[in-house]
Amino acid sequence: MTQEFPRTATVRGIELGRARPEIIVPLVGEDEEAVLAQAQAAAASPARLVEWRLDRFRPDLRGAEAHREAALATLIPLRGRLGADRGLLVTFRTPAEGGQRPIEDRDLGRLLEALVTAHRAGAQSPVDLMDIETARSPEVVERVIGTAHGHGVVVVGSFHDMAGTPEVDAMVEMLRGQRRLGADVPKIAVTPHDGHDVLRLLSASLTVEADRVGPHIAISMGALGAVSRVAGEAFGSAATFATVGEASAPGQLAAQDVARMLELLRP
Template identity: 70%
Template sequence: MNDEHPVHDATPADTAAAEAAAVPETDARRRTATVRGIELGRARPEIIVPLVGSETEELLAQADAAVSTPARILEWRLDRFRSDLEDIGEHREAVLAALPALRARLGPDRALLVTFRTAAEGGARAIADRDLGILLESLIAVRRAGTQSPVDLVDIETSRAPATVARVISAAHRHGTVVVGSFHDMETTPSEAELVEILRAQRRLGADVPKIAVTPRGPRDVLTLLSASLTAAEDLSGPHIAISMGPLGASSRVAAETFASAATFATVGEGSAPGQLRAQDVAGMLELLRP
């Protein structure tokens, strides 16, 4: 993706207006978010594979394995990388040092999503809001003259401090980076009304791809998540991701297209969340279950 705004409108005039805004306004005509020619929100859901290696060599080996699958978006889990570095500044420098090699392994046709999942939402380590903002903004700003940005999408937990969320979203849009605004409930599944409002609130904050991932306590919780996804899709305001985690929620990962989720997460080797299935298996099931 170049410096153009990642959300595509229905007409050239609308596109120009969107590019002029640092943070997009909700617009019912927006249907997709595009990175490296990949349209989130159009037709078949994208498969996103997490890369959870702690060391650079392990990270790159996972990337090599992931690019041999149908997945077109790879998620670098920054909270799982160099967990031996307790100092946040040293960790940030290690992340920035590893980025060029990782980007080179992905090639030009696969998109890179960077995510620091905090301990509060199921991640591997805690981080102060200020430090989280500095890390993500540093990655967003990386660019070499005449080249495409190595970071195509950035995840920001929308429950973090409002000022941090706003800064990361603003920086992402200035650099043409798609924003995944995320919410994770590792204990329960909120009501359908709550889930729909979370997705809508994330969109209002400027997230191009709102995301919810929740934990079911029974089959009806999975139905709640799927119904919320359909309700949010009726807004026609753009793509979103809705996942029910754990073994009970596995059906939500393979029926994503039917229930209007723009992407699903799958593994190549070690996963990053409960209930993730193998990327090759998910690709086959997505095809078999196409509505």
């Protein structure tokens, strides 16, 4: 008998992988006041998911422990500002991944685990989704994914190529490999140099979508790849990243514009 797999990942009633791609907007504030102000703006946008970019938070704090404690102190006020209907994704990107701050694998694991477990016993985690770059230490990746799943947190397993676009087969294998590691939502973001690169990314996304084993996210970055941010439903990608204010990656468009285009381009 053929095994059935869930095709969606659900947080706060939001199903990633069903119908129109979800819009995710980043919070890139450098301190609590800025993060909360951006969260309030995000809550008034069409986006139902919000990404807190921890590598952009408190650049004045150089030590991993001090940074972690500051993030924990901001987490609960942030959760309150977003309200009950919006999902919170926590993400840390290093410079090699398009981010702003380096971090050791061990410290990254401690940060993510502290955030997803920052709640009373029996209560829902304030974090709904957690991003982990799957090229990190296998031991750290395995432990963080296990902790997240143990607290009901959806895992986004990600890969970023800031220099180019791999071949189709390589991107397909990356996405499938992330799912084998335990990611609920595999994610790949690549850099195109011409239209053929964008087409390769879209082809890889379609191939993985045909597996019908769950949602994934596939993005071609920069202005050249902007079509991948608004045509995800036709090519199998479950979410797209847009802005309410400052962008967190090249090629992000305004959330209001993306929402309108997603409806106009619905297949």
